[in-house]
Each structure stands twice: as C-alpha cells, then as structure tokens.
Amino acid sequence: MFEDPYTEHVLLTPGPTPIHPRAQQALMRPMLGHMDPEIFALNTEIQADLRAMYGTTDTTFTALLAGTGSLGMEAGFANLVESGDEVLVCANGSFGRRMADMATRYGANVRLVTAPLGEAIDPDDVAAQMNGVQMVAVVHGETSTGVLNPVPQIAQIARQHGALLTVDAVTTAGMEPFHMAEWGVDYAYTGAQKCLSAPPGLAPVAISDRALARYHARRTPTPLWYCDFEGLRDYWERHTYHHTVPVNLHYALHAALRAALDEGMLNRKARVQHVGQAIQTALAPLGFTPYVQRPEDRLPTVLALRLPDGFDDAGVRRALRERHISVTGGLGATAGLIWRLGLMGETARPAPYRALMNALEDLLGVQGLTARFDAALEPVPV
Structure with missing residues (x-):
C-alpha cells in the first residue's frame, strides 16, 4: 500500500535532497515549448549562473543534460574519449569505479589509481602513471565513502602532462567554492538533486575550451548522439532544435541555482x-x-x-x-x-x-x- x-x-x-522552496514554486509555472524565446532567455541565465557556480571563464560552455549525474559522467567519456586512448581513473569508491567502467565501454585503455576505502587518492600515485595519458578522471567527493579527493593537486599534475581532467563534482559543486578555471578542470558535472536541491533529472555540465578542442579533433563521431557536444551547442547557443528538454525542470533548476548563488x-x-x-x-x-x-x-x-x-x-x-x-x-x-x-x-x-x-x-x-x-x-x- x-x-x-x-x-x-x-x-x-x-x-536526492529536499527540493528548495523556490524550486518547488517554480515547478508550478505553466508549460512553455522548449523552443520558446522565453525558455532560451531562461537558459541563458542558467548558463551564466553555472559559470559562477563552477568558477569558469566567461566563455566556458555550460549546459544542462536531460538526465541525472550519471549521464553527466557518461557524456564526458562519450565526447572526449576514443578507442585506444589512455585514460587514468582515480578509483577509491563506487563512483570512481563507475568512471572506469564507462571509460572502458568507450574503448579507453584504463589505468587505475586506487586508495583503500576511506582514504583519499595520493597525487604522487597519479603522477607516477601519467606517461602517455590523455585524460585523468576523478571523483571530487566520493559519495560512497565520504572522502574528499585532492582535485587541485591532481589537476596540476594533469595540466603538466598535457592531459584533460574530468571531475565528478556531484557532492561538491553548488555547496562550496569550485574553481574550474583556476584549478585547470576541463569537464565538470553534477546532478540537480544534490547540492542544489532541485528535482532529479538534470545534469549541469561545464566544458572548457581545451575539452571542446579535443572534441573537434576526434577521428570518429561521438557515439552518444543524445549528448553530443555540438548537438548541445546547437540548442544552447544557436537556438536550433536538437531534442526536447524538460522545461519544468529547467524552471526549478534556475530557481534553486539562483538561491544557492544568492546565499x-x-x-x-x-x-x-x-x-x-x-x-x-x-x-x-x-x-x-x-x-x-x-x-x-x-x-x-x-x-x-x-x-x-x-x-x-x-x-x-x-x-x-x-x-x-x-x-x-x-x-x-x-x-x-x-x-x-x-x-x-x-x-x-x-x-x-x-x-x-x-x-x-x-x-x-x-x-x-x-x-x-x-x-x-x-x-x-x-
């Protein structure tokens, strides 16, 4: 029963977390079409607020994926990894292991840097395996064990070796300062239902210029059509049709994100x-x-x-x-x-x-x- x-x-x-009162109220707004000029204006505000939340440059591409944080994770590997790429994954919990699984499915040769459960990744262990690595992936806050990994130090190592860095910021971004540009993070994502207290179903992402350059240098098309970076830019920047976005969730995310930034x-x-x-x-x-x-x-x-x-x-x-x-x-x-x-x-x-x-x-x-x-x-x- x-x-x-x-x-x-x-x-x-x-x-998930309880929905913020402002987000709850926003869900009551009447439906509009996803190609309506008012929705494009709303999305532009969301993009600017995401840049503030993630600590990006003014030109960093931000967007909402119509899915949960795991779609944010998968979209990074789908767009930035090709078969045979060397990807180093920091895995000290369930979500680091999920990163490794996804990267493998997209054809990467995955190297693991591990730590015992309850311990953070050692940046020296990352540095020791960087030869030939094209991407480093790390979970900032490992939800499964309550561990905070040293993203700034790992980012410095990745940048020194010319590797991209993708960061799972699901339990950090939106609840504390995140410095994507300053640290040198290339791809970051979270879930709407986590720190922002919005309804589940959206994955806010930020994609650096370096990541977009890597995407455009691909030898093969992105295998995940739904979250292809150029398809996303068609909708978010060029305002042309790609797929139907969940407009009501955009309303709620906009309200919750603005409430977080106001605080x-x-x-x-x-x-x-x-x-x-x-x-x-x-x-x-x-x-x-x-x-x-x-x-x-x-x-x-x-x-x-x-x-x-x-x-x-x-x-x-x-x-x-x-x-x-x-x-x-x-x-x-x-x-x-x-x-x-x-x-x-x-x-x-x-x-x-x-x-x-x-x-x-x-x-x-x-x-x-x-x-x-x-x-x-x-x-x-x-």
Whole structure:
C-alpha cells in the first residue's frame, strides 16, 4: 500500500535532497515549448549562473543534460574519449569505479589509481602513471565513502602532462567554492538533486575550451548522439532544435541555482561544516566515529560515520523509515559498517537532524542527543 504522497518525509540521504522552496514554486509555472524565446532567455541565465557556480571563464560552455549525474559522467567519456586512448581513473569508491567502467565501454585503455576505502587518492600515485595519458578522471567527493579527493593537486599534475581532467563534482559543486578555471578542470558535472536541491533529472555540465578542442579533433563521431557536444551547442547557443528538454525542470533548476548563488558558496560551506560538527558532537557519546581518519580527507557534504559495535544498522534504519526519516547505510564493503548522512542543499539544516536526534532518543532509549545537538549549534555562524 502506498503512503499518502503528501506525508512529510525527512531525507537525510546523500541524494536526492529536499527540493528548495523556490524550486518547488517554480515547478508550478505553466508549460512553455522548449523552443520558446522565453525558455532560451531562461537558459541563458542558467548558463551564466553555472559559470559562477563552477568558477569558469566567461566563455566556458555550460549546459544542462536531460538526465541525472550519471549521464553527466557518461557524456564526458562519450565526447572526449576514443578507442585506444589512455585514460587514468582515480578509483577509491563506487563512483570512481563507475568512471572506469564507462571509460572502458568507450574503448579507453584504463589505468587505475586506487586508495583503500576511506582514504583519499595520493597525487604522487597519479603522477607516477601519467606517461602517455590523455585524460585523468576523478571523483571530487566520493559519495560512497565520504572522502574528499585532492582535485587541485591532481589537476596540476594533469595540466603538466598535457592531459584533460574530468571531475565528478556531484557532492561538491553548488555547496562550496569550485574553481574550474583556476584549478585547470576541463569537464565538470553534477546532478540537480544534490547540492542544489532541485528535482532529479538534470545534469549541469561545464566544458572548457581545451575539452571542446579535443572534441573537434576526434577521428570518429561521438557515439552518444543524445549528448553530443555540438548537438548541445546547437540548442544552447544557436537556438536550433536538437531534442526536447524538460522545461519544468529547467524552471526549478534556475530557481534553486539562483538561491544557492544568492546565499553564497562560502556561506553554504560554513552551514555544512556547522551542522556536520553538531551531528558528530551529538552522536559521539553513543560510539559513532568518523569513518575517514584524516580530517582533511573528509567530505563535508556526506558525513560518513562508523557505527558503534553491536549497532543494529538495518533495524534502526527500518524503524526510522517507519517514522518517515530516511538514513543511508554503506555500499558494498561498508554495508553495516557506516552511515552516510547527507549535508547537501536543504538537508544541511538543523531541523532535519533535530528530527533524527529526537527519533534516536526514543528508539535507542537514550537521552541528551537533541540537547547536545542544539548546544553544538550555538553560536550560529554569521
């Protein structure tokens, strides 16, 4: 039996996140055709705002792909990789491994740089394998383990060797400053439902001039017609038909992205850190500890906490779900070992986590969680 669709639910997952109120309101706008001049004007504003979010140059091509973040990942390999290319993939979690799988399917000779689960990629390991590499691919924030990889250092290495750099910015862009031009990133993507708190179904991308030059130097056509870079430019820049875009999702993304920029990336980063520290302070006496040992390697937007000994992971999460609170556990080797608490967009607020503390007090028969959480939130950052 399905629940009442209007039952309020507390999403504490690494995505999707609760829809921003301005995005929710934007979804109510009347439908327009995807070739309407008003939609082209809206798209132009989205492109400019994406340049601000990603920290690009004024001429960087930005767009929305009609799909989730995984389409953003695939589009990069489809357009920038040809059979026989040497691609180095940094894989220290599920999404790095997904990058390797996709690059292989597009004919790349994939070299892996790995790190143990819960540890960041070592830039020295990247440098050691760069001979002949044409592209480096890395996940900035590895959602599956809560690890932040050192993209600026990896970008410097890639640029020194003349290689393109593609970055999965799904759990970072839109919640903290991202410096695509300054770092030297060539292709970046995220998902609308992550840091921006827009509905799922769009993948905001940014493509550097170097990446477009590599695309135009291809020996063979892009095998993925739907996201061919020139086809995208036909629609986004030349305003000619390519495919039907989800106009209502564009409305919502535009509103959510503008709300994020209005708040400011430094303020959003501070909000994440503030709420995340309060969660850790509240749960630490129960035996919850950071899964990622080195503080500088911890991904702020996905708080990975090792569970206390004997903790009934599945049972507690099931009981929370019955109270309309969703918490995500580990993936693969970390299943039953960690919780991954989302701190992106509208999830990085005190209210959703106060609800979690109240519920855990009742379910676990403990006191003081909510009081510790609230105490740790003072003073509120400016």
